[in-house]
Every structure is written in structure tokens, then in C-alpha cells.
Amino acid sequence: MYKMKERLRKVLSFLDKCCYGISYVWFLIPIPFYLGLKGTWLNMETSPKVTDSYLSVVLWTFALFVVTQFYLFRRRKLIQFCLAAIVGFVMFLACGFIGIALQSAPTSFAADHPIPPGLAYNKPLPEGEDMEAAVSPSDSSTYLQVRNSFQGGIYEYSFFYPSLPEGTVWLQCYEVTENLPLSESRIKKDSRQEVSGTNHFACLVRQREFTIYEGDWGDCYAARIEVWFKDRQGRKRKLLEKTYGVQGWMR
Numbered sequence: 589m590y591k592m593k594e595r596l597r598k599v600l601s602f603l604d605k606c607c608y609g610i611s612y613v614w615f616l617i618p619i620p621f622y623l624g625l626k627g628t629w630l631n632m633e634t635s636p637k638v639t640d641s642y643l644s645v646v647l648w649t650f651a652l653f654v655v656t657q658f659y660l661f662r663r664r665k666l667i668q669f670c671l672a673a674i675v676g677f678v679m680f681l682a683c684g685f686i687g688i689a690l691q692s693a694p695t696s697f698a699a700d701h702p703i704p705p706g707l708a709y710n711k712p713l714p715e716g717e718d719m720e721a722a723v724s725p726s727d728s729s730t731y732l733q734v735r736n737s738f739q740g741g742i743y744e745y746s747f748f749y750p751s752l753p754e755g756t757v758w759l760q761c762y763e764v765t766e767n768l769p770l771s772e773s774r775i776k777k778d779s780r781q782e783v784s785g786t787n788h789f790a791c792l793v794r795q796r797e798f799t800i801y802e803g804d805w806g807d808c809y810a811a812r813i814e815v816w817f818k819d820r821q822g823r824k825r826k827l828l829e830k831t832y833g834v835q836g837w838m839r
Contacts (some may be wrong), residue, residue: 609750610652611659614672621649621679628686639690646686650679697836698807699782701763709810709831712736712743719746725789732815732830737797740805741837745779745795747815749827755819756787757793761800764810764831803836810834 610617624645631638649670653676660669660767703709712734719733725748733745747757761770778798786792803809814829 607655607659608663611656611663611665614653614656614660614668615675616680617649617653617656618675620645621653624649625682625686629689633692640776643686643690646683650676650683652772653679666837697803698809701765701768701809703808703810703833704765705833707764707810709833710734711833713716719744719795720748720791723748725750728828729830732828733789734813734830734832735795739837741801741803742797742799743834744797745793745794745813746791746795747828748789748791749786750789751787752783753791753819754819755783755817756783757783757815757817759798759828760814760816761834762804762814764812768802770811771799774799774801799837801837803834805835805838808833808835 589758624642627642628639628646632700653672657676659671660672713736715736715738717735719735723730723733731748733746733748735746736742737744745759758776758777758781760772761775762768763770775798779796780794781793781796783792791803799827800811811834812829812831816824817826817827
């Protein structure tokens with residue numbers, strides 16, 4: 589316990605010295621903030637994944653700037669503190685503006701990836717509809733059921749399957765015309781479900797929610813939704829795939 593406290597004390601002391609040192613160059617922090625803001629603005633209509641990366645730069649640099657203001661006050665640099673407070677207020681307004689822009693920014697993803705003529709695809713079930721009604725153990729095309737949730741781009745899925753060992757089930761989604769991964773890390777995390785081993789046909793995942801971020805409300809494109817499984821020995825395999833007409837969730 590003493591060693592842990594001592595290590596924690598050293599870590600906190602190191603962070604304190606770092607923040608104290610950064611307070612001497614506080615005026616440089618708005619530079620990466622601006623670059624992150626610019627990257628967010630330029631990519632929010634084309635790439636949600638890149639947008640999220642730039643947005644994280646914006647948020648972390650803003651948080652660091654707030655911390656450095658405390659250290660300026662601690663050093664009794666009142667004039668610099670007041671200047672930093674003004675700059676911080678402008679940065680705060682910029683964060684609010686980009687947040688509003690992200691909420692309403694349209695994207696061209698669906699228009700750039702129209703559903704190919706003649707492609708057979710499924711439509712998600714309406715919100716609240718029973719996902720078990722159409723499931724048949726003799727028809728593998730019914731094993732995966734996807735349903736609309738309370739907003740466009742947000743979905744629920746249930747998955748049924750015959751005998752399967754203990755392991756993990758998750759989804760992977762791809763736009764069909766260019767095979768582009770959709771919300772790759774988020775969907776894998778949100779759809780992930782630990783399952784117990786079964787020796788009969790059973791519901792392995794029930795009404796688990798996931799979100800597709802690419803695209804806008806009301807603009808549909810085709811997505812291949814794959815169900816993957818990994819057993820306790822680490823062996824992976826695809827259990828099933830099904831094509832759906834989907835739309836993206838607008839932040």
C-alpha cells in the first residue's frame with residue numbers, strides 16, 4: 589500500500605510539474621485547438637471517423653487550456669490569466685459552434701453510395717415490432733433480425749443460432765458498393781455480447797443496440813451486416829451476413 593501511494597504521489601508530482609511548465613507557453617495551446625477545429629469542420633460531412641479524431645484534439649486541448657489557466661493564477665500572473673480567460677471564452681464559444689454544426693451537418697455519404705439497381709436487400713423492422721415473430725430454425729436468413737430504434741441510424745438487433753460453444757458475438761458492417769467499414773470500432777464495441785455455450789437453437793443476443801454514423805436521416809444506402817463469433821480459444825469465424833438498407837445517425 590505504501591509503495592502504491594508513493595508511486596501515485598510521484599505521478600501527481602510529475603503531472604503538476606508538467607502543467608506548471610506548460611503554463612509558461614499557454615499561448616501555444618490554441619494552435620493545436622485551431623487545427624483540430626479546422627479538421628473537424630472540413631471532415632464532418634465526409635468522414636465521421638476522422639471527424640471524431642479531430643474533435644478529440646479540440647476537446648483535450650481545451651481541457652488542457654483550462655488547467656493552464658489555474659496554473660497561471662497560481663503563479664500570480666494576473667495579466668496573463670485575464671488574457672487566457674478571454675482566449676478560453678473564445679475557445680468555449682468555438683466548441684459550442686462546432687457542436688451545433690455537427691448536430692445539423694448534412695453528409696453526401698448516401699448520395700455518393702447509391703443502392704445498386706436490382707440489389708436485393710432487407711429493410712429494418714419498424715420500431716417496437718416483435719423481432720422473434722419471423723424467426724425459423726430451418727431458415728438461416730431469419731437468424732439475424734434488425735429493427736429501427738428511436739432515431740434514424742440507431743438500430744437494435746437480435747441473433748438466433750443453432751448449437752454454438754461459449755464465446756463472443758459481435759457485428760461488423762460494410763457499405764456494399766465499396767466495401768467500406770461502417771463505424772467499425774463503435775459497432776464492434778456496442779454490439780459485442782458474451783454468450784454461453786448452447787446445444788440447441790436459441791436466441792444468443794436480444795435487442796442489443798448499435799449505431800451507424802455514416803450518412804444522414806432519411807437517406808438510405810446498402811450495408812452488409814455480418815455476425816462474427818470468437819470462441820474461448822480465440823478462433824474467429826463469420827456466422828452470417830445479411831444486407832440491409834440503412835441510414836446514418838446525425839449527431
